[in-house]
Amino acid sequence: MDLTFIFAQFLSGLTYGMVLFLVSAGLSLIFGVMNILNFAHATLWLMGAYFCYTFWNYLHQTLSIALWISIPLAGLVMALIGAFIEIVLIRRIYKRELYEQLLITYALTLILGDLIKIFWGVTDKLIERPEIIQKPVFIFGAPLDSYFIFVNLAGIFVAVALWCFLKFTRYGHIVKAAVYSREMVSALGIPIPKIYTMVFTLGIFIAGFAGGIQAPIGSVTLGMDMSIIIQAFCVVVIGGFGSLIGTFVGSLIVGEVYSFSILYWPDGAMVLIFVITAFILIVRPWGLFGTPTRM
Amino acid sequence: MQRRTFIVFFLIVMAVVLPLVVKEFWVHIFSEILIHALFALSFNLIFGYMGQLSFGHAAYYGIGAYTTGLLMVKANLPLFVCLPISMITAGIAATILGYFCVRLRGIYFAILTMAFGQLVYYIIFQWYSFTGGDNGLQGINPPEILMKAQNYYYFVLVVFIIAGYILYRIGESPFGYTLRAIRDNAERTEFIGINVQRYMHMNFIIAGMFAGLAGALWGPFIRSVAPDLCNWHHSGIPVFMTILGGPFYFFGPLVGSIIYTFLMAIVTGYTEYWPLVSGTIIILVVLSLPSGFLGVADNVIKKLFVRGN
Numbered sequence: 001m002d003l004t005f006i007f008a009q010f011l012s013g014l015t016y017g018m019v020l021f022l023v024s025a026g027l028s029l030i031f032g033v034m035n036i037l038n039f040a041h042a043t044l045w046l047m048g049a050y051f052c053y054t055f056w057n058y059l060h061q062t063l064s065i066a067l068w069i070s071i072p073l074a075g076l077v078m079a080l081i082g083a084f085i086e087i088v089l090i091r092r093i094y095k096r097e098l099y100e101q102l103l104i105t106y107a108l109t110l111i112l113g114d115l116i117k118i119f120w121g122v123t124d125k126l127i128e129r130p131e132i133i134q135k136p137v138f139i140f141g142a143p144l145d146s147y148f149i150f151v152n153l154a155g156i157f158v159a160v161a162l163w164c165f166l167k168f169t170r171y172g173h174i175v176k177a178a179v180y181s182r183e184m185v186s187a188l189g190i191p192i193p194k195i196y197t198m199v200f201t202l203g204i205f206i207a208g209f210a211g212g213i214q215a216p217i218g219s220v221t222l223g224m225d226m227s228i229i230i231q232a233f234c235v236v237v238i239g240g241f242g243s244l245i246g247t248f249v250g251s252l253i254v255g256e257v258y259s260f261s262i263l264y265w266p267d268g269a270m271v272l273i274f275v276i277t278a279f280i281l282i283v284r285p286w287g288l289f290g291t292p293t294r295m
Numbered sequence: 296m297q298r299r300t301f302i303v304f305f306l307i308v309m310a311v312v313l314p315l316v317v318k319e320f321w322v323h324i325f326s327e328i329l330i331h332a333l334f335a336l337s338f339n340l341i342f343g344y345m346g347q348l349s350f351g352h353a354a355y356y357g358i359g360a361y362t363t364g365l366l367m368v369k370a371n372l373p374l375f376v377c378l379p380i381s382m383i384t385a386g387i388a389a390t391i392l393g394y395f396c397v398r399l400r401g402i403y404f405a406i407l408t409m410a411f412g413q414l415v416y417y418i419i420f421q422w423y424s425f426t427g428g429d430n431g432l433q434g435i436n437p438p439e440i441l442m443k444a445q446n447y448y449y450f451v452l453v454v455f456i457i458a459g460y461i462l463y464r465i466g467e468s469p470f471g472y473t474l475r476a477i478r479d480n481a482e483r484t485e486f487i488g489i490n491v492q493r494y495m496h497m498n499f500i501i502a503g504m505f506a507g508l509a510g511a512l513w514g515p516f517i518r519s520v521a522p523d524l525c526n527w528h529h530s531g532i533p534v535f536m537t538i539l540g541g542p543f544y545f546f547g548p549l550v551g552s553i554i555y556t557f558l559m560a561i562v563t564g565y566t567e568y569w570p571l572v573s574g575t576i577i578i579l580v581v582l583s584l585p586s587g588f589l590g591v592a593d594n595v596i597k598k599l600f601v602r603g604n
Contacts, residue, residue, distance in 0.1 A: 037402060092582060098402055099348045100581050103538060106531045107581075110574030118568070230413050230527065237406060267421040274414040278407060282395050285403045 008142035009259050015148040017255025018155030019217070022210030023228055024235040024247050025158060026203030032179040032242020033199045036090065036101050040108035042229035044082065044204050047116055048074040048211025049220045053125040056215075060128070067130055071212035078208020079201050086200040091193065109225070117222060124219040133216070147216060154213050158206060159248050166244065175199060179242045180291070231270075234277040240290020249288060307456070314448050320560075322444045328556045329448075329455040330512045331536065335548030336462050337505035338533035343542040344466060345498050346478030348405045350530050351412025352506055354392075355385040357525030359507025361419060364432040364520040374437055378454070378511050385507020386500050388415070393499035397492050400481070409527055416525040431521035435514045451512055458505055463545055465501065474498055535573070539580055541587025550588055 027041045052067075052074035059066035085108070093101050133147040166172040174195055178185045186192045214220075235254050239246025254273055261269045280287060314322045338352045359381040366372045366380060392411045399407055419426045426432070441447045465471055473494050476484045485491050514520045523529060532555070533548070540551030555573075562572050584591055 037406075089578065096581075096585075098405070099342070099534065099538070100585065102348065102350070102405065103531075103534060103577055103581050106534075107574040107577035110570035110577070114568045114571035114574070118571075226526075226528070230409075233406060234410065237410075270417045271414060271421075274410050274417070277410045278395060278414070281403060281407045281410065282398060285399055 004141045007140055008144070009263060010256065011139065011142060011144050011148070013256035013259025014252065015145075015151050015255070016258060017252040018152050019210070019214060020228070020231060020235050020254055021155050021248055021251035022158060022213060023207065024232040024239075024251060025162060025244070026206040026210075027232050028236045028239070028242055028244070028247040029162075029175075029206075030200055030203040031236065033175055033182075034090075034094070034196050036093070037105065038203075039102065039105040039229065040112055041203075041207055042225035042232060043109045043112040043116075044078055045207040045211040045214070045228070046220070046225040047081070047112060048078045048208030049215040049224075050116060050120045050125065050211075051077050051208065052212035052215040053127055053220055054120075056127050064130065067127065067216060071215075072209065074212035074215075075205050075209030078211070079205035082204025082208075083197060083201040085204070086197050090200060091196070094193075094196070109229075113222075113225070122222060124221045125215075126219040127216045129216050151213055151217070154209075158209070159244070162206075162244055171195075171198065231273065234273050237277050237287055238280050240287025243287065243289040243291075246287050246289030310452055311449075314445055319444050322448050324556060324560045326444070326448045326451050326516055327560075328552050329451045330509050330516060331532070331556055332549040332552035333455055333458055333512070334506055334509040335533040335536040335540075335552055336459060336545075337502045337509065339537050339542060339548045340462065340465070340474075340498055340502040340505075342534070342537055343547065344471060344474040344478065345495060347400065347495070348534070349396075349408040349502075350405045350527060350534070351408035351410070351415075352502070352533055353525050353527070353529035354412040354415035355389055355503035355506035356510035356513075356529070357415060357419065357520075357522070358388050359385045359510030360514045360520045360524050361426060361432070361510075362507070363511040364435045364514040365426070367435050367515070368432050374441070374515055378508060381507045381511035382504040383507075385510070386504040389500045389503025390496075393496050393503065397495035397499055409530070412525060412527055412530055416522060416527070419525055420522040426522070429522055431519055432514075433519045435518050435520065437515040441515070447516060451516070454508070454512060458508055459549075462505060466545060470494070470497075535577055535580075538587055539576075541589030541593075543586070544589040544593075547587055547589050554588065 023045050030038050052070045055070035055073050056066050093104050136143045137146045166176050235250040239250030258269050261272050334356055341347055341349045362381040362384040363377040366377045396407050441450050477491055481491050536551030536555050537548045541547035563569050
């Protein structure tokens with residue numbers, strides 16, 4: 001086993017980790033601020049991928065940059081849908097019990113999954129990639145799908161943008177404060193419902209954007225959301241709910257573990273990830289970078 | 296007290312008589328109701344009595360189903376022997392996994408049970424040579440005498456009544472009341488000298504065993520098992536049934552199962568979009584009937600009673 005091969009494996013793990021990060025970032029943000037575990041997050045992500053396909057389908061004959069427009073458009077449409085869901089549904093369950101919140105978002109996965117089936121049918125959707133990302137590139141002799149460079153850049157961009165948002169803007173500070181103490185934030189006269197709507201919309205925007213990025217990787221198929229939501233949960237548990245850096249590190253851990261264990265024990269890749277997740281939950285339930293105050 | 300005895304008696308008579316007069320399709324639905332209800336009753340030991348939400352209960356159900364399936368297909372053991380063995384294997388799994396789960400509370404409990412549930416699902420899904428992977432196991436035929444839908448239904452009914460009675464007794468025993476104390480305030484329960492974790496662990500094992508029994512009844516009922524039985528989506532079903540029926544009533548999960556299974560049987564006759572319908576129902580129930588169907592019925596009866604006086 002030579003270095004090039006290991007490097008290639010590392011790159012594929014990195015890319016997978018970035019995909020996971022893009023899915024989990026919004027999930028972690030929403031849980032950190034609103035304390036709501038959104039089962040439907042990956043279903044919304046998948047919907048973003050379908051929207052990306054639809055936009056591309058309309059645009060690609062007239063525009064050469066159709067794909068690059070479709071991806072952010074998918075994010076924007078999903079942001080609208082996210083805001084709608086928050087205002088109509090999630091707002092009613094802030095003060096409810098944990099199980100009621102979980103059941104509501106579980107119900108959302110059922111409903112949205114069927115809506116996807118109704119609107120887009122059961123056939124797989126394939127986006128033809130533009131020429132620039134059709135051929136692999138070689139990095140130190142290791143082949144890499146050229147689109148994966150874009151996936152990695154997009155992941156890093158979202159991470160940096162979120163970090164800057166949390167670090168330098170007024171709203172970012174409010175969101176960070178709300179992760180620690182919602183009562184204090186509302187006592188300072190900040191309208192919590194407005195912040196919640198904003199956070200949920202932002203989270204779903206990232207999910208939709210991530211779905212758009214996912215769409216050209218392979219074909220878009222029904223049921224993709226079911227397996228990735230569990231992995232996103234693992235990421236968020238490992239990194240710590242509500243921690244951006246934790247989610248980023250957690251994604252890379254899961255991506256790399258998956259990528260390397262598939263070499264030696266293909267059937268056990270997912271099993272290993274669950275074992276790591278369970279281990280973290282038992283010894284450090286708040287995750288690697290989380291804060292224990294929420295226990 | 297007497298009213299309750301009367302209701303139970305009435306339910307049993309209905310359960311015995313109804314299948315004699317309806318079509319075979321509905322007999323199948325009745326069996327399904329009872330199996331789901333047993334699954335949900337076992338779930339409610341953890342949820343209603345102990346106050347923790349398990350989102351991986353399908354794992355024990357699936358282990359029970361696979362134990363019976365494998366023993367019947369590969370070892371040709373009779374069904375009556377498989378049922379207790381299934382309870383034991385599901386119990387062993389619950390002993391090991393529950394040991395870790397009961398250290399956590401609230402959302403972390405829910406996520407860990409879910410992660411373990413998925414662990415079981417992936418093991419069954421990937422282990423082709425043993426479990427048949429995503430093909431599942433086919434040809435799980437019940438003994439000759441139970442091949443008829445009605446006979447299998449009565450068999451399920453007998454198992455259900457016995458298991459339900461045991462679960463009821465557990466719920467009304469000092470053990471059951473200790474669980475309620477843990478649910479209401481785990482810290483104080485610890486202070487009066489009760490080993491909270493041990494009680495929770497024992498309860499987790501019992502719940503796992505009865506979920507295994509329900510799973511064991513499922514395989515011979517539809518003649519096959521599939522790994523989807525353990526998936527987290529399947530774990531949502533007992534949660535929904537229990538909340539639909541009313542988590543703080545012993546019969547809540549049964550009522551939830553009756554409503555859910557009937558609705559599913561009717562709706563799937565018209566449309567393939569059952570998830571859309573059931574998701575909508577879940578949202579409506581959670582938003583408008585938080586105490587479940589029995590909670591509402593209880594309130595109505597109380598109001599009528601007060602007005603009558």
